[in-house]
Amino acid sequence: MHLASTRIITADVDRLVSFYEAVTGLTATHYTPDFIEIRTPGATLAIGSTRTLGFFGGDAVAEPAANRSVIIEFRVGDVDAEHARITSSIAVAVVQPPTTMPWGNRSLLLRDPDGTLVNLFAPMTAEARQRFDQG
Helix, strand or coil, X not given: CXXXXXXXXXXXXXXXXXXXXHHHCCCCEEXXXXXXXXXXXXXXXEEEEHHHHHHHCCHHHCCCCCCCCCEEEEECCCXXXXXXXXXXXCCCEEEEEEEECCCCEEEEEEECXXXXXXXXXXXXXXXXXXXXXXX
């Protein structure tokens, strides 16, 4: 099995796409006004409007801006440089500034405009790097 993508359902596609384009530095592919993807080397972040819920059984299957259990994580080369770049270019809610975690990653925790946590991290110790280089 291969994890292909993570999809966020939102009531404001343009706002969320703008945020993730600014954070990742990548350009989104707009398949329709209601379905957009940002492809990274490791996985795809899909963003769907609430109108796409009809294809999955209706509005009750997902609720936009209600996530409190998932963190979307992006591996970066330099967490501190990303922090400086992002905070100088967009208004962003920083939950935790760059911090080195006990498991060896340096981490910057943000919230996207819908409230989802976003972690930009870099493995700092040899053990942490080894965990990620095995995949």
